[in-house]
Amino acid sequence: MYEGPVQDLIDELGRLPGVGPKSAQRIAFWMLDQPAEDVQRFAQVVSEVKARARFCAVCFNVSQEETCRICRDARRDQTVICVVEESKDVVAIERTREFRGLYHVLGGAISPIDGKGPSDLHIRELLTRLADGTVTEIILATDPNTEGEATATYLSRLLKDMGLQISRLASGLPVGGDLEYADEVTLGRAFEGRRYVEGSARPAPRV
Amino acid sequence: MYEGPVQDLIDELGRLPGVGPKSAQRIAFWMLDQPAEDVQRFAQVVSEVKARARFCAVCFNVSQEETCRICRDARRDQTVICVVEESKDVVAIERTREFRGLYHVLGGAISPIDGKGPSDLHIRELLTRLADGTVTEIILATDPNTEGEATATYLSRLLKDMGLQISRLASGLPVGGDLEYADEVTLGRAFEGRRYVEGSARPAPRV
Numbered sequence: 460m461y462e463g464p465v466q467d468l469i470d471e472l473g474r475l476p477g478v479g480p481k482s483a484q485r486i487a488f489w490m491l492d493q494p495a496e497d498v499q500r501f502a503q504v505v506s507e508v509k510a511r512a513r514f515c516a517v518c519f520n521v522s523q524e525e526t527c528r529i530c531r532d533a534r535r536d537q538t539v540i541c542v543v544e545e546s547k548d549v550v551a552i553e554r555t556r557e558f559r560g561l562y563h564v565l566g567g568a569i570s571p572i573d574g575k576g577p578s579d580l581h582i583r584e585l586l587t588r589l590a591d592g593t594v595t596e597i598i599l600a601t602d603p604n605t606e607g608e609a610t611a612t613y614l615s616r617l618l619k620d621m622g623l624q625i626s627r628l629a630s631g632l633p634v635g636g637d638l639e640y641a642d643e644v645t646l647g648r649a650f651e652g653r654r655y656v657e658g659s660a661r662p663a664p665r666v
Numbered sequence: 667m668y669e670g671p672v673q674d675l676i677d678e679l680g681r682l683p684g685v686g687p688k689s690a691q692r693i694a695f696w697m698l699d700q701p702a703e704d705v706q707r708f709a710q711v712v713s714e715v716k717a718r719a720r721f722c723a724v725c726f727n728v729s730q731e732e733t734c735r736i737c738r739d740a741r742r743d744q745t746v747i748c749v750v751e752e753s754k755d756v757v758a759i760e761r762t763r764e765f766r767g768l769y770h771v772l773g774g775a776i777s778p779i780d781g782k783g784p785s786d787l788h789i790r791e792l793l794t795r796l797a798d799g800t801v802t803e804i805i806l807a808t809d810p811n812t813e814g815e816a817t818a819t820y821l822s823r824l825l826k827d828m829g830l831q832i833s834r835l836a837s838g839l840p841v842g843g844d845l846e847y848a849d850e851v852t853l854g855r856a857f858e859g860r861r862y863v864e865g866s867a868r869p870a871p872r873v
Binding site: 503 | 667668669670671672674675678681682683684685689691692693694695696697698700702705706707708709710711712713714715716717718719720728729730734735752753754757
């Protein structure tokens with residue numbers, strides 16, 4: 460235990476997710492070594508983030524203005540919405556450059572354990588966006604875990620009679636990974652979702 | 667990349683030692699979810715730490731007042747000084763409850779690569795503390811690495827003609843560790859520093 464403000468700082472840093480007591484101590488002493496203006500700038504950015512951070516009024520992505528860059532971009536395909544849990548997921552999908560449509564950020568997933576139900580997510584706002592018929596396709600890109608699956612299932616049922624194309628991202632082996640290290644659920648999904656090679660014979664359709 | 671203040675926060679967090687881009691993102695979104703007063707308190711502690719943190723005028727340990735709790739404590743043995751590199755080392759040694767003397771925090775170690783020489787450490791102030799003859803023993807507890815060893819060697823030479831007891835902390839196997847995982851230097855030191863069991867025969871002293 461240190462005396463005074465240094466210990467206060469270590470305590471505060473130790474509350475951050477993923478920062479243990481040793482890291483907190485390391486960061487605190489590093490800060491003491493930094494130029495005062497750098498530490499002030501950091502404090503200011505932290506201090507202002509809650510007040511200045513905004514969320515897009517249309518899709519609830521992190522935004523600097525009333526609506527986000529993606530929603531304002533007329534070149535994006537206005538007929539497809541990719542539904543994700545968090546803004547982080549938007550960034551991850553944008554990095555792939557595979558998707559040129561719009562997003563809808565739910566603000567989490569259905570999780571009874573955390574007391575989070577459908578009414579705690581931006582689902583009503585999604586329905587509003589679908590009302591005028593511009594959107595014809597929905598891609599459900601919630602996380603491939605229990606909560607994400609539950610949320611995707613909930614949304615599928617909710618939307619299924621609206622005449623939309625609805626799809627779920629493929630589950631399977633991570634690219635660049637080793638098959639032998641894949642967990643059994645992932646490997647099972649990879650079998651289930653296998654694709655037939657072009658020109659190969661196909662199984663007879665089940666009746 | 668996010669828009670605006672959220673990305674600013676992620677950038678600032680990513681500069682902290684040991685915080686990678688993924689952690690920075692995780693902490694940033696966690697902060698957005700926290701009550702505003704908690705985030706403000708964190709910002710304030712960071713903002714004030716450089717101005718409010720003080721170092722003991724005697725030993726250079728982190729302190730809340732002009733001199734630190736340890737230097738002010740008359741029950742501590744005033745005849746022994748344990749010389750360490752950083753305040754973190756004081757905390758580590760205090761936790762052992764093995765040492766009841768005073769400390770002297772050098773503020774680092776001699777490191778030519780980092781352009782750090784003896785004059786950049788609080789060595790002159792250590793000599794001042796030794797002037798009145800109260801201190802009769804010095805324990806050199808710098809880190810067991812190249813810089814720490816160089817610093818201890820430098821101090822040993824500097825102090826050796828002053829009639830003080832000077833010692834260096836023992837190197838050896840970490841308690842609770844596995845011998846097979848010890849690196850060869852540590853294992854070599856453990857052999858070199860081995861202690862004869864009480865009552866056993868001793869080797870003949872070398873002539």
